[in-house]
Amino acid sequence: MTLLVAKDISVHAGSDRLVDPVSLTLEMGKAVTVLGESGSGKSLLAQAILGTLPKGLDGSGTLTVGGDTFDPARPQGNRVLWGRRIAVLPQEPWLALDPLMRGQQQVAEVHDLVAAASEPAVRAKADLTALGLExxxxxxxxxxxxxMAQRLAFAAARAGGAAITVADEPTKGLDADRRDDVLALLRKGLEGGGLLTITHDLTLAKGLGGEILVMQGGTVVERGPAARILTAPQHPYTRALIAADPANWPRRVPPSVQPVLVRATDVTVSRAGRTLFRPVGFSLSRGQTLGIFGPSGCGKSSLGNAILGLLPYEGTLWRDPGAPKLGFQKLWQDPPAAFPARITLGQGLDDLIALHRIDRKRVAPLLDRLKLSPSLLTRLPSGVSGGELQRIALLRALLLDPVFLFADEPTSRLDPVTQAETVRLMTEIAAERDMAIVFVSHDRALLHSVSDQMLELSAQ
Structure with missing residues (x-):
């Protein structure tokens, strides 16, 4: 049974075509997965299908769902599909969830208002339990x-009972166990529906099977069965994508001995009266990288925020008093939360430059080095990909000449190739500037490759 047919879907910004025509068919019980680098057009393709393209972008082509035809050029008409016929798992869960509504209530509301189910609160509680979100x-x-926010958004999106699921990076930011849980749920959903997934996660793509489309620069460069694409890729970019797995990266060369910048002794963090992790200690010198590993919710981000002075802590935490206050910077796990939503990225940088009297000439070389087009600065944060936004966040931090960078899942939105390039760039800049990095990740192989020392947090 055919659930969805997308024919010649493309995306334009005025006279510029951002996504070349793409056609795909989603059958009952089957998965279609779109792989590609940040900014390749993957999410724009999904947004064109859903009718959620950012302002200033237009879609074209034809969309057929269950015998009904829709026009991507008139996205308002696609809204009748939302929730009941197409469920959406968003790339940015914090932007999709109501900040003033508790978790179970959000899921129950979908069961009640979209699915018209009986006992919505009971169903919502069961959904959260199944995802380990009690x-x-x-x-x-x-x-x-x-x-946890990602899994809550997943539960809310699925509660409407739609046969088609569009999942935009559904395993982003999850540790291996939770990623496997989401994979199992997505595969179970295939028993009565179809799945269109946008992802950087090669393990997820392999687990879902079905058909894979590989996009680069707005064009599908290769497509075919998942087993063939992932084991015998034909296009050079696909081969590079697969080869960029962190398990294949060379090990980091230890830096020369430098003065200590941060020292922790028996440090732990508590929230709402609960200690998040057992006391830890470490010494981090300039130019060194400390990798922090652990399951979701164990306090990795809280430890980094304590080092930055953003959270209270127990134990002893020493920072070099000679280091400048603005020398301690952070790359957020979810960069949209760190950018004003209603001003362009360029205006935000202009404000930073004016506030701290930074030489504007420093911006262009950093844009080039980070492989960012200057035209991106004319857009709002919602108008660029997650990977592009994270690299702009890195640019913003580097303008302040940090001696310490807390990188909280900084590559969670990046495809493997861009992830490898970005991490290489971060480590090169750290070496050039004698900058210390605390790198949080769920990817143990990545941390082993980039870190001088590892710290694995365990729940108290």
Whole structure:
């Protein structure tokens, strides 16, 4: 049974075509997965199908769902599909969740208003339990870790009972166990529906099977069965994508001995009377990288925020008093939360430059080095990909000449190739500037490749 047919879907910004025509068919019980680098057009393709393209972008082509035809050039008409016929798992869960509504209530509302199900609260509680989110039912989204917020958004999106699911990076920011849980749920959903997934996660793509489309620069450069694409890729970019797995990266060369910048002794962080992790200690010198690993919700971000002076802590934490206050910077796990939503990225940089009297000539070389087009600065944060936004966040931090950078899942939105390039760039800049990095990730192989020392947090 055919659930969805997308024919010649393309995306334009005025006279510029951002996504070349793409056609795909989604059958009952089948998966279609779109892989590609940040900014390649993957999410724009999904947004054109859904009718959610950012302002200033237009879609074209034809969309057929269950015998009904829709026009991507008139996105308002696609809204009748939302929730009931197409469920959407968003790339940015904190932007999709209501910040003033508790977790269980958000899921129950979908069961009630979209699916018209009986006992919505009971169903919502069961959904959260199945995802290991029992503790999230009484919490607001801003009280959850990135991984927990992602799973809450997943539960809310699926509660409407739609046969088609469009999943935009559904495993982003999740540790291996939770990623496997989401994979199992997506595969179970295939028993009565179809799945269109936008992802950087090669393990997820392999687990879903079905058909894979590989996009580069707005064009599908290769497509075919998942088993063939992932084992015998034909296009050079696809081969590079697969080869960029962190497990294949060379090990980091230890830096020369430098003065100590941060020292922690028996440090732990508590929230709402609960200690998040057992006391830890470490010494981090300029130019060194400390990798922090652990399951979602164990306090990795909280430890980094304590180092930055953003959270209270227990134990002893020393920072070099000679280091400048603005020398301690952070790359956020969810960069949209760190950018004003209603001003362009360029205006935000202009404000930073004016406030701290930074030489504007420094921006262009950093844009080039980070492989960012200057035209991106004319857009709002919602008008660029997650990977592009994270690299702009890195640019913003580097303008302040940091001696310490807390990188909280900084590559969670990047495809493997761009991830490898970005991490290489970060480590090169750290070496050039004798900048210390605390790098948080769920990817143990990545941390082993980039870190001088590892710290694995365990729940108290």
């Amino acid at each position: 503790a999230a039912g009484d919490k607001f989204p801003w009280q959850l870790s990135g991984g």
